[in-house]
Amino acid sequence: MPQYQIAQSPRLSGEVSISTAKNAVLPILAATLLSREETLIRQVPDLTDTHHMADILRSCGAQVEESGKDFCVRALIAGSPQDESLLRTMRASVLVLGPLVGRCGEARLSMPGGCAIGQRPIDLHLKGLQKLGARVSQDGGEVTVSGHLRGANIYLDFPSVGATENLVMAACLAKGVTRIENAAKEPEIADLCRFLCAMGARIAGAGTANITVEGVKEMRGAAYTPIPDRIEAGTLACAAAITDGSVLLEGARSDHMRALLFKLTESGVICQDDTRGLRIRGRARQPMEVRTLSYPGFPTDMQAPLMVVATQTHGLSVFLETIFENRYMHVVELKRLGAQARVEGQLALIQGGKPLTGATVTATDLRAAAALMLAGLVSQGQTVLVDDAGHLTRGYDGLEEKLRALGANVEKIDRPS
Ligand code: UD1
Numbered sequence: 001m002p003q004y005q006i007a008q009s010p011r012l013s014g015e016v017s018i019s020t021a022k023n024a025v026l027p028i029l030a031a032t033l034l035s036r037e038e039t040l041i042r043q044v045p046d047l048t049d050t051h052h053m054a055d056i057l058r059s060c061g062a063q064v065e066e067s068g069k070d071f072c073v074r075a076l077i078a079g080s081p082q083d084e085s086l087l088r089t090m091r092a093s094v095l096v097l098g099p100l101v102g103r104c105g106e107a108r109l110s111m112p113g114g115c116a117i118g119q120r121p122i123d124l125h126l127k128g129l130q131k132l133g134a135r136v137s138q139d140g141g142e143v144t145v146s147g148h149l150r151g152a153n154i155y156l157d158f159p160s161v162g163a164t165e166n167l168v169m170a171a172c173l174a175k176g177v178t179r180i181e182n183a184a185k186e187p188e189i190a191d192l193c194r195f196l197c198a199m200g201a202r203i204a205g206a207g208t209a210n211i212t213v214e215g216v217k218e219m220r221g222a223a224y225t226p227i228p229d230r231i232e233a234g235t236l237a238c239a240a241a242i243t244d245g246s247v248l249l250e251g252a253r254s255d256h257m258r259a260l261l262f263k264l265t266e267s268g269v270i271c272q273d274d275t276r277g278l279r280i281r282g283r284a285r286q287p288m289e290v291r292t293l294s295y296p297g298f299p300t301d302m303q304a305p306l307m308v309v310a311t312q313t314h315g316l317s318v319f320l321e322t323i324f325e326n327r328y329m330h331v332v333e334l335k336r337l338g339a340q341a342r343v344e345g346q347l348a349l350i351q352g353g354k355p356l357t358g359a360t361v362t363a364t365d366l367r368a369a370a371a372l373m374l375a376g377l378v379s380q381g382q383t384v385l386v387d388d389a390g391h392l393t394r395g396y397d398g399l400e401e402k403l404r405a406l407g408a409n410v411e412k413i414d415r416p417s
Contacts, residue, residue: 002393004385004400006376007358007409012245014406016236018252018277019045019397021229024188027165028195028226029053030095032073033060034103034172035199037221041071045229045397048390052090059083060096080108084142087111090394091162094122097145098166101134102173106146124163128154132167132174151176151215159184159209159294165192171213172201178213185209186295187256191227198222230256231301232396235370237261237280238305239403241269242312242378244283247406252278259298263288263306267313287315287352292323304330304371311339312378313352321346330368333361337379355380363387366395373399377408 020043030053032039044050046069054064054071059082062075078100087093087110100107111122126136126143131154134147151174156163164184169192171178183189185207193206199222202214233252240247241264254261254273261271267284288310292300300323310317311334321327328343335341336359340351358381363369369391376383392399400410 001388001415002390003387003413003415004373004376005411005413006373006379006383006385008380009243009377009408009410012240012243012247012403012406012408015248015250016402016405017250018228018233019043020226021188021191021231022047022049022395023161023186023231024191024226025050026053026092027095027169027188027192028224029057029071029073030099031169031192031196031199033057033062033075033078033096033099034169034196035219035221036076038072038074039199039221040223041073042223042225043069044071045069047397048394049090049092052086053092055083056081056086056093056096059086060100078103080106084110094125094162095165095169097125098129098168098170101129101145101147102149102170105148106144108142108144111141111143122162124156124158124160125166128156128163128167128180129170132170132178149174151178151213153179154181156180156182158182161186161189164189164211168193168196168203168211168213171215172196172219173217174213174215176215178215180211180213181209183209183211184294187227187230187253195222195224195226198224227256228253231299231367232399233257233278234260234299234302235305235374235396235399236402236406237264237271237278238309239374239377239406239408240280241267241282241284241309242374245406246279246281248274248277248279250277254278259296260302260306263290263298264309267309284309284313287313287317289318291320294323300324300327301367303327304367305374307331307334307348307350308371308374308378310350311341311352311354311356311375315352317350317352319348319350321348327365329364330371333364333368333372334375336361337375337383339375357381358383360384360386363389363391366391370396370399373403373410376410377403
């Protein structure tokens with residue numbers, strides 16, 4: 001049962017190396033099921049979710065060897081996951097659906113779980129698979145998708161990241177050409193498609209709203225290093241911005257982080273490309289208006305960390321969350337630290353400039369956990385972040401260690417459960 005002790009911290013300074021992106025690695029690991037040959041994924045971040053995905057692959061019949069940060073997968077055989085309990089704890093477990101139906105003509109899954117940030121249905125995944133010719137049946141908490149897939153034209157009612165990934169992966173081994181319109185454009189989708197192409201897939205338009213996949217008979221093995229994590233880099237950029245810091249985020253890609261960097265720059269922070277990554281200097285002062293949107297709009301995953309930045313500015317900031325319906329749970333916790341904040345439906349209003357004071361706060365989801373850790377850095381006295389569900393280690397590879405390396409007063413304490 002992890003908890004973190006955080007004390008008010010000096011200006012963060014120094015360099016940290018950005019891990020590869022959780023949200024790229026998870027679909028890439030799922031995609032390894034498409035081939036009988038060996039695939040090697042390098043620099044996999046040490047996260048509960050990545051190890052969990054490895055267990056799901058094993059449960060599907062694949063051999064997975066984890067050697068340090070290298071995951072070597074060989075799925076000589078593949079089938080529906082045998083251990084259903086593995087699926088309920090992670091939303092991204094649904095990503096094995098597309099590869100399994102594409103390769104085996106059938107997949108049976110328990111409906112996925114994950115962070116409690118809204119209803120998160122998978123109707124768009126299932127509707128798209130039906131367009132590809134699959135039959136879908138649901139029985140209680142279980143969904144079965146079966147049939148030999150044929151290319152089709154698919155329009156997504158909403159550019160869902162997971163549905164786009166699942167459908168692209170399913171289409172790789174479908175007969176004929178699949179066109180996905182209103183596809184999600186996140187960099188992690190383009191990265192997944194680069195990996196799929198390395199495995200022999202034929203994909204055009206990855207990273208745009210119109211993706212075309214020409215089905216192939218077989219996929220081969222490949223070795224791949226996923227892109228750096230723009231959300232981890234963004235979280236550390238926010239940590240620098242609240243402490244008047246000067247940090248180098250080694251490997252961070254500013255071209256994947258434009259929306260956040262605009263907000264930080266407008267607020268007074270200096271964000272500069274460096275040959276080795278991204279340099280963040282100075283303090284956020286101006287309040288901000290933020291509307292979460294699909295990429296290249298402002299990422300919902302950065303909403304909670306940027307809200308902590310808003311508490312440190314002078315004036316009223318306005319946040320509008322349009323992607324998830326229940327993603328303001330951190331606001332109640334920020335208020336425990338003394339933040340002047342109010343939620344009105346999809347809107348959150350933050351009156352910045354009020355000093356925060358340490359208290360015991362609870363991590364309610366992954367990004368909320370990171371945001372509360374940042375809030376502790378600028379709260380007077382001691383903050384205790386209780387993360388009984390282990391949200392932080394689901395999605396950040398050593399966030400507290402990276403913050404500590406930059407001078408933050410953060411310590412992890414493992415309490416007996
Ligand atoms: C992915 C990311 C997550 C990020 C989110 C939005 C991974 C592993 N996770 O999640 O970190 O916060 O994108 O950028 O990459 N929806 C439906 N029906 C569907 C699918 C989605 O209504 O079939 C809704 C969801 O409930 C949600 C919204 O669409 O309100 C966005 O979901 P989606 O883009 O699918 O996010 P995920 O792939 O779950």
